[in-house]
Amino acid sequence: MKLRIQHDTIYRYRRSVTLQAHRLVLVPRGTHELRVLTQSLKLAPEAKVEWAQDVFGNLIATATFAATTDELSISAGIMVEQCAPTWPVFSIAPGAHSYPFRYSDNEIADLGALLQPQRVDEEVRLDTWVRTFVRASPTDTLSLLIDLNAGVAAAATYRTRDEEGTQTPLATLSLASGSCRDLAALFIEAARRLGFGARAVSGYLYDPDTPCDAPGSTHAWAEVYLPLAGWIAFDPTHRRIGSANLIPVAVGRANDQIMPISGGYIGEADDRADMQVRVSVQAI
Incomplete structure (x- = not known):
């Protein structure tokens, strides 16, 4: 396409x-x-x-x-x-099929700050919320991330927000709403608190269901690194997984870098x- x-x-x-x-x-x-x-x-x-x-x-x-x-x-x-296929199949390394798993030493070194939560959670509200998605140990890795992606969308309704900057993850949870960049930031922080390497993505969204003369949109989503499969796109705004209809422009540790x-x-x-x-x- x-x-x-x-x-x-x-x-x-x-x-x-x-x-x-x-x-x-x-x-x-x-x-x-x-x-x-x-x-x-x-x-x-x-x-x-x-x-x-x-x-x-x-x-x-x-x-x-x-x-x-x-x-x-x-x-x-x-x-x-x-x-990008509409229904992607991800070849994840056997050792990472079940969560929790451990990244290799090289992966840990290279992921660096992309593994580290960026926000203080003194009241442990975010950690408590994130852990509700881990229903068994071990559990299926991809299913866990899909549940988290859907959980962000369920916890915070999308709304257009013209103010500059990104809400904190706790603010998005408290307000139960946010822009696409706010929802992506919440997903990224949550994924990192579960031990996943995650990064922010900015770019464009193509919606094949809109008229050809309708305005398009800039968009923000997240990617999680899984061994062998590499970086997998998670779009909590639309509860989608995979890169179909997404045009990535830049990636970074946080939205303000891109x-x-x-x-x-x-x-x-x-x-x-x-x-x-x-x-x-x-x-x-």
């Missing part, structure tokens, strides 16, 4: 400002299930763009601007080929007037 992605962002300011360097994470990661066919990046005002890969291998564009402006336009056009666009300006705090984002994901 070939998909065309158009991601346009416009920032408007009340007066001319000096733009600081902007970090752009907009070009998808190539994987065995996703091939990037073409990509373009257009900015106004003009900018010097330098490309690099970060510690996770994500493709990062750093844009620096010479002119002051009252409007910044960033437009990314991408065409990809997606071949924001599509980050950067500031020199001016007054109220100089930013508004921001407009348009995303289209269409099959071709």
